[in-house]
Amino acid sequence: MRVAQLAGEADFAGWREQARLLAGQGVPAAEVVWQVGGQAADLFAEAPASNGAVETRALRVPAAFPALAEQVICHSDPQRFSLLYRLLLRLQDEPQLLKVATDPDVHRADAMARSVRRDMHKMTAFVRFREVTDEDGGEAFIAWFEPEHFIVERVASFFVKRFAAMRWSILTPHRSLHWDGAQLHVLPGASQAQAPTEDAMEAYWRTYYANIFNPARLKVKAMKAEMPVKYWRNLPEASLIAPLIAGASRRAQEMVMTAPTHPPERHLRQAARSDTGQDEAREAQQRGEAPVASWAEAAAAARICTRCDLYCHATQTVFGEGPLSAPVMFVGEQPGDQEDLAGKPFVGPAGQLFDRAMAQAGLDRSRAYVTNAVKHFKFQLRGKRRIHQKPNAGEVKACRFWLGLERDFVKPQLVVALGATALHALTGHSGSLMSMRDRDLSLDDGTRLLATVHPSYLLRLPDPEAKQREMARFIADLDRVGEVVPALRLAA
């Protein structure tokens, strides 16, 4: 029988050193007794001497093993050292062993590591500091905590990083941590008597705890699963749990049974002041039942548009934008993903391409009015992506109401239809766009009209050569816009 002596309960370095020597010599797990807490090295009498002994074989372990062992070594189970040593030996012949989660040793080590991690996490959650005044009158904080495993040193860095500017101590039965504002001292265990018994803030914390609890939703089991009873004795709020549970159903019943009261004076005064007239007026406007006096009124009424069902899923109405004195109005199909989120037309990829093409054609984008035939984004959800869908004739028709108002208030000299949907919305033409592209058209009121492709068409072309060719053609179309309305050209 060999005795391997460790300096402390979670002495990973010591365990590793001893395990290396023993395993190197091929000592079977059953022949090693692991002991914690020797004072001097000479107690190692029966252990292999740490120098001089020749390792008979090189040890190999997967990278996951030291990480696992460092956790398992913190467990309170006295068997942990020999379990790890057995795993170390077995790994020499079974290098894939740690992946065999169903192996009894691996299964147990995994479970122990999980339990240690959970205890560490719970320590970061359930430590409760109490304030004291230190020697020089400054504030300092002391907590008493009883972890299940030997985890204190492993958790220390959490508290150091979080409370680096404070002075604090965490006392536990096994180890104590002291942070003086600059350095961490790990000292032996302490007793609860050394910790303060109260803190003025606890009354506030308990008040918060009692009031954030909803008595109509009692779920004691769920609470206990996450906040096991073993931690309760050091939680200042825990003594409230029993009375809160006891009173819960009565309080919930009272809420249900109490008859509604009359609203307070303040509410009535406020209600008298509030004016819902404006909302109603807009509602009538968007239905087309009340006259719309200005572009601003049209934009406001369009915001609550329910003329077709697209509003149900779209984020918001995307109304046209640009100076009301714009000589040219560009009409696209509908807002895309980005436009829908931003509430502004022509800001997505197609809009950016449009901006570049305008600049290349020498046109002043800021003096153009841009809008869409349909003002809500139509899409189909595929997982987390929104796939653009072409609006149908009914949707285009419903939205023509707004396009008409925009034309009334902007009165452009020229309207440019970008794509077939826009052309359809403006003229009712439902045939091919290409047949209309190079023609001088006019709208029913005589306004001149040009038709070209929608910039998103250019984005979708897969062939770079075709893309370049079509882009050039699109710019040429825009150049014609400049010929028809020279006022839109950028000043040279």
Place this chain on the structure above:
Amino acid sequence: MPQLSVMDKLEILSDAAKYDASCASSSTTKRDSLGGKGLGSTTGSGICHSYAPDGRCISLLKILLTNFCTYDCVFCINRSSSNVQRARFSVEEVVALTLNFYKRNYIEGLFLSSGIIRSPDYTMAELVRVAETLRVQHGFRGYIHLKLIPSASPDLVARAGLFADRVSVNIELPSEASLKSFAPEKQPRDISAAMGGLKLKIEESKAERAKTSKAPSFSPAGQSTQMIVGADGASDAAILDRSAQLYGSFGLKRVYYSAFSPIPDSSSQLPLAEPPLLREHRLYQADWLTRFYGFEVGEILDRHSGDMLDLAIDPKLAWALRHRDRFPLDVNSADRESLLRVPGLGPRSVKRILDMRRIKRLRLEDVGKLARSLTTLRNFIVTADWRPGATLDSDRLRQHLAPKPQQLALF
């Protein structure tokens, strides 16, 4: 009115805040206060510092700045027509409470919301002032979640996102029609437009930070929202469709479902009943199925299931029982997507099964070690040494697997 103490205000304004389900403090940037400046840290994963007997995590100091409110949302304890006692914290009082709680390790940070006083912008500016004071004056590095007032100005929203780890807007109710009748002052368009704006800002800041880590982060823990369940007549299908649209449109981290709970001084327009907790639970399960298990809403609720989730059994089991022809599934050969659809297997156990079977053929006992429990699972799988036999075709399987009705455990 007599002067209220900070303790009185805390009592009133935490009571007023408890109907917001979110308390998450996770997935923000990692920070600490090493170097001796400032206070606090975030680890990336949240910490629940306590649990109330309602089973809910207490991670943040969740309070309202004030419960005075000019809005009259029927479902809300703070609506203007309610007679609850009113209170208002000063910015400094909230800051002091947050710091004092934080230093004692009671909380991860602050979740601040407010009733709407004077105007949306005035209210929003007050909320931002709290966050700014904590961050700038006190070097607070803990977690801050700010509730956004939907129609607040873009400038204030930008500042809120700069100081907060998460900003959120509550959608409140699944349909626009219910919102109109229950929350007349809230404009559904303002709410969705605010969420759309947040998504763009969050993405923009992420893109900037990918280029340089010095770029300011905007709401690094993303945005979330909450929907009240059971106050209006919306079906589960309508609720889940709405959620799918919210996740898809706004990239939300979470949609929280909050069973409508009786409130003190309730309005006569609302159901006076126990909150539908089981329904809420089933909605969360269904939500999880769409986010982590590859289910579409249309599969969870289809034309055979009707538009309400089965309360007796969980939605995944319900789906499996409607698709018995797909089972039993051989755990030694099935692909990941199919395994995720087996009742009793989650993403974690599926991963462990896939890892394990590269090494050996799995027996039922092995699966028992990799999964949480075999009770339901065994009816749907084939292993090297196990086949479920005829039970899968039995009409009584559902009855057999449904949990027996239980009385709530007495404490």
